[in-house]
Amino acid sequence: xxxxxxxxxxxxxxxxxxxxxxxxxxxxxxxxxxxxxxxxxxxxxxxxxxxxxxxxxxxxxxxxxxxxxxxxxxxxxxxxxxxxxxxxxxxxxxxxxxxxxxxxxxxxxxxxxxxxxxxxxxxxxxxxxxxxxxxxxxxxxxxxxxxxxxxxxxxxxxxxxxxxxxxxxxxxxxxxxxxxxxxxxxxxxxxxxxxxxxxxxxxxxxxxxxxxxxxxxxxxxxxxxxxxxxxxxxxxxxxxxxxxxxxxxxxxxxxxxxxxxxxxxxxxxxxxxxxxxxxxxxxxxxxxxxxxxxxxxxxxxxxxxxxxxxxx
Numbered sequence: 580x581x582x583x584x585x586x587x588x589x590x591x592x593x594x595x596x597x598x599x600x601x602x603x604x605x606x607x608x609x610x611x612x613x614x615x616x617x618x619x620x621x622x623x624x625x626x627x628x629x630x631x632x633x634x635x636x637x638x639x640x641x642x643x644x645x646x647x648x649x650x651x652x653x654x655x656x657x658x659x660x661x662x663x664x665x666x667x668x669x670x671x672x673x674x675x676x677x678x679x680x681x682x683x684x685x686x687x688x689x690x691x692x693x694x695x696x697x698x699x700x701x702x703x704x705x706x707x708x709x710x711x712x713x714x715x716x717x718x719x720x721x722x723x724x725x726x727x728x729x730x731x732x733x734x735x736x737x738x739x740x741x742x743x744x745x746x747x748x749x750x751x752x753x754x755x756x757x758x759x760x761x762x763x764x765x766x767x768x769x770x771x772x773x774x775x776x777x778x779x780x781x782x783x784x785x786x787x788x789x790x791x792x793x794x795x796x797x798x799x800x801x802x803x804x805x806x807x808x809x810x811x812x813x814x815x816x817x818x819x820x821x822x823x824x825x826x827x828x829x830x831x832x833x834x835x836x837x838x839x840x841x842x843x844x845x846x847x848x849x850x851x852x853x854x855x856x857x858x859x860x861x862x863x864x865x866x867x868x869x870x871x872x873x874x875x876x877x878x879x880x881x882x883x884x885x886x887x888x889x890x891x
Contacts, residue, residue, distance in 0.1 A: 602820025606722030606845035643678030676877025726853025750880030793829035
């Protein structure tokens, strides 16, 4: 665990500055040398145990991450081996902070089409490996984490009801990592220039995230004929408490119905929604039949929302 006070010892910041601007009190950073698979595999195993099924009953493993163990093989391959999912194929999906919702849609569509029966969807990121501790504006925001769900057929009227996803590539210049891909391969020069870290234009990300998360969620509610007071739980991507509060306000949503764990875990990128869902289950904030909206916004720009009725 890394508290705001811990960060104040290595950079020009303090607890009040971070809390009032982000809502974050602490975050988790793994030990150096820890890969995404080492967080993702236990998260998937926990999901399997909670569901009461074996890894061999999975047909597919989808891993969404911007910090894979390696560019190849896919982190999904490593996790498949680690949990013993010998009957599953798998692949990685990258849509930044929106990745978990994109993966949910991919998984549910494959299940609905009959191609697979059960899918393990894992959201995992080791953000501590790509933050620049000399950049206070970004380094205080991120944590490491993983969460997973099992996607399978449920009774009619439950599960995922609708989704809406969007991409606006013109926003890519506001949140990105400059080097490390085929456009700009790693070199001594890119490392020296600190181009393997997150670069973010916070104000642009903020205003777009608030608008798109709220509007996208409202679109789903309206399209399916639901009122705001019928929504039991709103689970937004945990990027910044001010973004989350502003999105909830635009939705005219009771703040008590919004899931919040950014104070303890910070922004774990694609892991924020599954870890928040796990917390919601532990705290008994959702029950079978409850209406839930998940919403995210991330680099790309990518964004999306998912409307569902809780199935268990």
